[in-house]
Structure formats: structure tokens, C-alpha cells
Amino acid sequence: MSASVLPNTERFIRLPQVRDITGRSKTQLYDDVTFPRPVKLSHRESAWLESEVRAWMQARVDAARGEPHEPPPHPTKATRPLDAGGAGMPPHTTDKTGKGCDSK
Secondary structure: OOOOOOOOOOEEOOHHHHHHHOOOOOOHHOOOOOOOEEEEOOOOOEEEHHHHHHHHHHHHHHHHOOOOOOOOOOOOOOHHHHHHHHOOOOOOOOOOOOOOOOOO
């Protein structure tokens, strides 16, 4: 696992701050696959990196104004871990019948 060094100005922000900064509801934040995922701080605590939230906001402004931008990388909803806001089973698992989730 590679370790990255965060700048001294980086900080974690909790859900109430994220909601205040973005003006979005909790549901909107967790359902939007373009929004940065929170960092798990403990089994009951999560927070966002402020720089990732601000970069997401700038990408939205750039897109609205027709300016080119490169959004920050993020996992797709289907590959997110369940505790990070994803829903359902990952596509590579099987259900109780032994069939894959994608099979009909």
C-alpha cells in the first residue's frame, strides 16, 4: 500500500459541513456517483477530504460554464463497498439461488 502525504492545509470535514458547503442533502451526496466518497475514520465515523469536495464543486462550475475539466477519480456505484454508500451486492457475487446478480 502506498502512502501519500497530505498538505498541511488538508483537513477532514464531517457531513454537516459537507451539506453546508455544497447545499445538498445527505441522500443526494451518497447517491451521486460523481461525489467523492467519505474516508472511514473508525467503524462509526466517516469524513470527507475538504480538497476533494472543493474540487468536485469546481468541476461542477466548470461544466456549467462549458470549461474543460478533469473530474477526480471515483469508484462506480456498483463497485463501492456497502459501508461506503453503495447499495446491493457487487456484480461479481451470487444471490441465494447461486445465480450471478447479472444473470436473468
